[in-house]
Amino acid sequence: MNSPTTSQGIVRESYDQFEDEGFEIFDKNAGYYISYQTVKPMGIEKIDRLVERLLSKGIELRFTPNVLLGNQLFLQILRDMGNT
Known part of the structure; x- marks a missing residue:
């Protein structure tokens, strides 16, 4: 693992x-x-070179200074999509 x-x-x-x-x-x-x-x-x-390797594969990275803020944004996106 x-x-x-x-x-x-x-x-x-x-x-x-x-x-x-x-x-x-x-x-x-x-x-x-x-x-x-x-x-x-x-x-x-x-x-x-983790970041460079991920970006070279077309993976989008997003950074947030506050994990709770990212969680709130994620939940809002789900609400907007009608999934909650």
Whole structure:
């Protein structure tokens, strides 16, 4: 299982590798897994030039200074689309 690592809300250009054992699905649609125990990563792999690599594949990146603001915007978009 791989997961991005964060420090003060900023995604670092690396990911931790974990064994699947001890994790359970939290949100199937989002692909979130949780563990109720402390889990030590098997390894950490650095990803070079992450932003440039994503942009080169045509992936749109959006940054927000406040995660709650992004959540509110997302919910408003869903309301506008009639999905809530």
